[in-house]
Amino acid sequence: MFFAPPSATYSSEDDKQPIQELFNDRTMSNYVKVAALADIPAGGSKLVEVNRIRVALFNLDGAIHAIEDVCTHDGGPLVEGTIVDGCQVQCPRHGARFDIRTGAALSFPAFEPTNTYAVQVRDGDIWIEEPR
Numbered sequence: 001m002f003f004a005p006p007s008a009t010y011s012s013e014d015d016k017q018p019i020q021e022l023f024n025d026r027t028m029s030n031y032v033k034v035a036a037l038a039d040i041p042a043g044g045s046k047l048v049e050v051n052r053i054r055v056a057l058f059n060l061d062g063a064i065h066a067i068e069d070v071c072t073h074d075g076g077p078l079v080e081g082t083i084v085d086g087c088q089v090q091c092p093r094h095g096a097r098f099d100i101r102t103g104a105a106l107s108f109p110a111f112e113p114t115n116t117y118a119v120q121v122r123d124g125d126i127w128i129e130e131p132r
């Protein structure tokens with residue numbers, strides 16, 4: 001479901017801040033800086049933790065992707081997995097594969113996707129949508 005932000009409407013009589021501004025502020029503050037782009041060379045990965053959630057960052061040919069560092073089969077650490085076929089990570093425990101770009105589970109014994117987080121690179125720093 002998609003909710004378009006209302007334009008130039010007010011949240012209440014007491015609060016005259018336009019809802020559009022609230023939406024924009026929330027969008028911008030929804031990201032947290034987690035690493036420097038230079039920390040992750042092409043083909044590399046890095047573990048970060050935000051709000052007690054482990055997030056695996058991957059650099060696929062210069063594009064940074066962020067997925068939860070939890071294999072949905074049995075909690076394996078995906079950041080320690082092997083990158084195969086250019087865009088998949090193979091869990092180091094039992095070999096399930098996930099699409100790093102979408103989080104989709106691609107092979108047995110995992111069936112459920114892992115979470116993904118939007119990524120922005122700003123001035124050489126990696127920001128991700130705040131995991132909750």
Ligand code: FES
Nearest residue numbers: 071074076091094
């Ligand atoms: S924990 Fe990842 S395949 Fe089993």
